[in-house]
Amino acid sequence: AQSVTQLGSHVSVSEGALVLLRCNYSSSVPPYLFWYVQYPNQGLQLLLKYTSAATLVKGINGFEAEFKKSETSFHLTKPSAHMSDAAEYFCAVSDPGAGSYQLTFGKGTKLSVIP
Amino acid sequence: NAGVTQTPKFQVLKTGQSMTLQCAQDMNHEYMSWYRQDPGMGLRLIHYSVGAGITDQGEVPNGYNVSRSTTEDFPLRLLSAAPSQTSVYFCASSYLGRGSSYEQYFGPGTRLTVT
Numbered sequence: 001a002q003s004v005t006q007l008g009s010h011v012s013v014s015e016g017a018l019v020l021l022r023c024n025y026s027s028s029v030p031p032y033l034f035w036y037v038q039y040p041n042q043g044l045q046l047l048l049k050y051t052s053a054a055t056l057v058k059g060i061n062g063f064e065a066e067f068k069k070s071e072t073s074f075h076l077t078k079p080s081a082h083m084s085d086a087a088e089y090f091c092a093v094s095d096p097g098a099g100s101y102q103l104t105f106g107k108g109t110k111l112s113v114i115p
Numbered sequence: 116n117a118g119v120t121q122t123p124k125f126q127v128l129k130t131g132q133s134m135t136l137q138c139a140q141d142m143n144h145e146y147m148s149w150y151r152q153d154p155g156m157g158l159r160l161i162h163y164s165v166g167a168g169i170t171d172q173g174e175v176p177n178g179y180n181v182s183r184s185t186t187e188d189f190p191l192r193l194l195s196a197a198p199s200q201t202s203v204y205f206c207a208s209s210y211l212g213r214g215s216s217y218e219q220y221f222g223p224g225t226r227l228t229v230t
Contacts, residue, residue: 009155031217041121043205043221044158051216090157094217101146101165101209102173107140107157 002027004094006106014114019063019078021109023091026072033066033074034092034103037049045096061085086113116141119222121206127228128196136191139205141191143173146209147189148219151175151202158205164189165211203227 002089007022019080023080048059061084065076074091088110090103092103124139140147147161160173162182178200180192189208193200203226209220 034218036221041224043223044207045221046218049216049218096217101211102148102160102163103216103217103219105150105158107155 002031002095004091004093004104004106006091006109008109010110010112012112012114013081015081015083018103019076019081019111020086021076021089021091021105021111023065023074023076024076025091025093027093027095030069030093031047031095033065033067033092033113034094035060035063035074035076036092036105038088038090038108040087047076047089055105065093081111081113083113083115086111106114119206119208119220121204121222121225123225124223125226127230128193129230130196132196134193136193136194136204136206136227138189138190138191139187140206140208140220141187142208142210142220143186143188143219144208144222145211146217147183147214148207148209149179149181149191149219151200152205152224153202158195161191161204174218178191182199183191192228198229199226201229 004022034049035047043109048057050067058064119140149161150158162181177189207223209219
């Protein structure tokens with residue numbers, strides 16, 4: 001069975017500082033990995049995805065994530081936080097190699113950006 | 116394309132009442148799913164469908180029914196509402212064809228309160 005752990009339910013950064021949101025997964029086969037963002041009172045929007053091509057994935061709004069198989073991690077980063085980045089971020093995994101297209105989500109990390 | 120649409124946006128029910136949350140997508144996606152989102156719990160899968168006439172249970176199916184008579188629509192029925200079903204409900208859809216990354220597209224959500 002696949003699972004996702006997001007370290008830190010709440011992360012605060014200063015405007016202009018590095019954003020680092022952590023995600024570790026467990027999966028019996030090479031997974032597909034996703035980061036979604038949820039702004040207040042809205043649905044989830046895909047930020048980026050890893051589907052076994054390049055291990056460094058660039059997404060929207062300046063975010064990127066690196067797939068590290070040896071560490072079973074897929075951490076999300078952004079060099080310089082902006083006030084508009086304040087939102088909740090969810091990491092998710094699927095196991096297409098096992099025939100499973102269902103997404104398993106982490107519990108989410110709420111990002112606050114301090115002016 | 117409207118993407119994934121959900122109605123209503125907000126709903127208040129009394130304990131024991133029944134209702135149907137509507138979900139529709141216009142992307143011809145085979146896969147549709149319902150999640151509930153509760154604080155600190157992330158998204159939990161209620162029911163899902165891989166095509167018209169095919170549905171299955173997710174992680175938290177009790178108290179909910181679904182059916183899929185068309186590709187476009189996937190309603191979620193609450194049979195006898197309970198306060199524990201107070202939550203935000205999201206519908207999502209995904210393409211399952213060859214080469215798909217199983218990226219899910221989310222609706223804007225329905226905020227349900229059961230008193």
